Amino acid sequence: MEMPTKTLKGAATFKEAPTFKDQRRERIIQVARSVFYEVGYAGASMSMISSRLGGSKATLYAYFNSKEDLFEAIIREQCGQIADLFLAHTGTDDLRATLAVMGRELLTAIMSDEAVRTFQLIVEESHRNPQLAEMFHNVIQSQGGSNLVNLLQAAHARGQINAPNSQEAAMVLKSLIFGDCHFKRIMNLAAQPTEAHLSRQVDLAVDIFMAYYGSKSAG
Amino acid sequence: MEMPTKTLKGAATFKEAPTFKDQRRERIIQVARSVFYEVGYAGASMSMISSRLGGSKATLYAYFNSKEDLFEAIIREQCGQIADLFLAHTGTDDLRATLAVMGRELLTAIMSDEAVRTFQLIVEESHRNPQLAEMFHNVIQSQGGSNLVNLLQAAHARGQINAPNSQEAAMVLKSLIFGDCHFKRIMNLAAQPTEAHLSRQVDLAVDIFMAYYGSKSAG
DNA sequence: GGTGAACCGTACTGTACAGTTCGGTTTATT
DNA sequence: AATAAACCGAACTGTACAGTACGGTTCACC
Numbered sequence: 225m226e227m228p229t230k231t232l233k234g235a236a237t238f239k240e241a242p243t244f245k246d247q248r249r250e251r252i253i254q255v256a257r258s259v260f261y262e263v264g265y266a267g268a269s270m271s272m273i274s275s276r277l278g279g280s281k282a283t284l285y286a287y288f289n290s291k292e293d294l295f296e297a298i299i300r301e302q303c304g305q306i307a308d309l310f311l312a313h314t315g316t317d318d319l320r321a322t323l324a325v326m327g328r329e330l331l332t333a334i335m336s337d338e339a340v341r342t343f344q345l346i347v348e349e350s351h352r353n354p355q356l357a358e359m360f361h362n363v364i365q366s367q368g369g370s371n372l373v374n375l376l377q378a379a380h381a382r383g384q385i386n387a388p389n390s391q392e393a394a395m396v397l398k399s400l401i402f403g404d405c406h407f408k409r410i411m412n413l414a415a416q417p418t419e420a421h422l423s424r425q426v427d428l429a430v431d432i433f434m435a436y437y438g439s440k441s442a443g
Numbered sequence: 444m445e446m447p448t449k450t451l452k453g454a455a456t457f458k459e460a461p462t463f464k465d466q467r468r469e470r471i472i473q474v475a476r477s478v479f480y481e482v483g484y485a486g487a488s489m490s491m492i493s494s495r496l497g498g499s500k501a502t503l504y505a506y507f508n509s510k511e512d513l514f515e516a517i518i519r520e521q522c523g524q525i526a527d528l529f530l531a532h533t534g535t536d537d538l539r540a541t542l543a544v545m546g547r548e549l550l551t552a553i554m555s556d557e558a559v560r561t562f563q564l565i566v567e568e569s570h571r572n573p574q575l576a577e578m579f580h581n582v583i584q585s586q587g588g589s590n591l592v593n594l595l596q597a598a599h600a601r602g603q604i605n606a607p608n609s610q611e612a613a614m615v616l617k618s619l620i621f622g623d624c625h626f627k628r629i630m631n632l633a634a635q636p637t638e639a640h641l642s643r644q645v646d647l648a649v650d651i652f653m654a655y656y657g658s659k660s661a662g
Numbered sequence: 663g664g665t666g667a668a669c670c671g672t673a674c675t676g677t678a679c680a681g682t683t684c685g686g687t688t689t690a691t692t
Numbered sequence: 693a694a695t696a697a698a699c700c701g702a703a704c705t706g707t708a709c710a711g712t713a714c715g716g717t718t719c720a721c722c
């Protein structure tokens with residue numbers, strides 16, 4: 225069903241073809257995303273999407289079998305973009321600095337307009353489509369979190385902190401970093417935080433974290 | 444428009460009448476709530492509600508002018524019920540114990556099935572109806588939170604903790620108490636926590652909180 | 663310059679919904 | 693028993709939607 229062998233688009237036969245219809249697919253996702261993000265899943269209609277797209281509804285259905293399919297593709301793509309925000313970190317000797325950097329990264333990612341709206345839509349659809357929630361959580365947990373777990377584990381082994389349960393310690397740090405920003409943001413009760421607010425939040429989180437795990441014997 | 448003077452229902456003229464139609468109104472809210480909670484706002488229909496209620500749709504509209512009205516009444520009532528879960532607390536000398544008790548109360552309330560579902564519905568509707576989000580947040584913040592702020596303020600004044608910014612300290616404690624339970628719960632990725640898990644979470648939160656604010660100079 | 667796939671526009675099918683209307687019926691107050 | 697309010701059931705209005713059908717059109721490739 226998918227283009228067997230076929231020289232295409234002038235550009236010779238690279239392994240990664242320039243994609244005749246992948247481009248269109250990408251554009252559909254872009255447009256549909258903006259519609260879903262404006263009016264929510266239930267509020268959006270395929271007619272609205274196709275009209276804003278410019279083409280016909282039939283074309284839309286040639287790329288996606290259903291509204292649900294399209295929505296899923298959008299969330300999937302968005303999760304990928306959020307995951308890309310998390311860089312790989314190797315711990316340095318300055319643990320506090322490393323945690324602060326990772327914390328800023330995490331908080332910035334999760335508080336971005338796109339991530340917040342994605343989260344809201346996932347919550348809205350979490351009954352009909354629980355896999356989306358799992359996927360999103362994996363992005364935050366694994367991409368943004370297992371980094372953290374590994375780092376804390378290493379720091380524990382090095383004796384920089386006393387955190388035998390690195391999973392739990394990572395959870396604590398994440399909770400401190402999020403603060404109540406995220407909670408409020410999800411309800412549209414707060415705008416994207418300023419750089420200053422963000423820094424304050426992360427620094428406080430690291431301070432508190434280190435006060436507990438830094439030196440004394442813990443749990 | 445509302446029953447001028449009228450002896451009613453056998454029961455004599457108390458100030459708080461036994462309510463001929465308030466009972467029915469209450470029952471409508473009950474039924475509608477269960478429907479909204481099962482299928483969400485968009486997924487629910489007034490026909491479904493009235494049929495499950497037993498009466499006719501016209502009766503339903505005699506009590507509530509619109510679907511939106513009905514939904515709002517439900518959320519409002521639910522917020523009231525959640526607020527009722529928070530008791531008044533006067534600080535004792537044992538600060539840790541007091542914090543643990545309040546923490547358990549807060550976590551139990553916010554992690555209950557009803558509170559979680561209410562939160563999800565509010566998120567779903569937060570674009571169309573931002574006041575609901577505000578109301579919900581007020582319940583958590585003011586009922587469950589200003590207690591905490593006052594208590595921490597008093598503890599600071601008494602020298603039990605060093606937290607000049609009691610607002611911020613309360614935020615920190617709340618974040619620690621919530622942990623990642625709430626985050627996961629909202630996405631339907633976790634069930635109601637067990638008593639043991641709940642206790643562990645709160646005790647850890649209080650430990651970390653006191654490690655930072657308990658003795659040394661902070662912020 | 664001809665073949666076929668992708669596309670367009672538009673109209674259609676069938677369904678579902680919010681909210682209304684209305685004639686008949688119960689129920690409670692006098 | 694008489695009066696009026698509340699209620700029932702069921703049909704109805706108008707709208708909006710997901711998804712399909714189809715004849716005509718572009719456009720890439722041979």
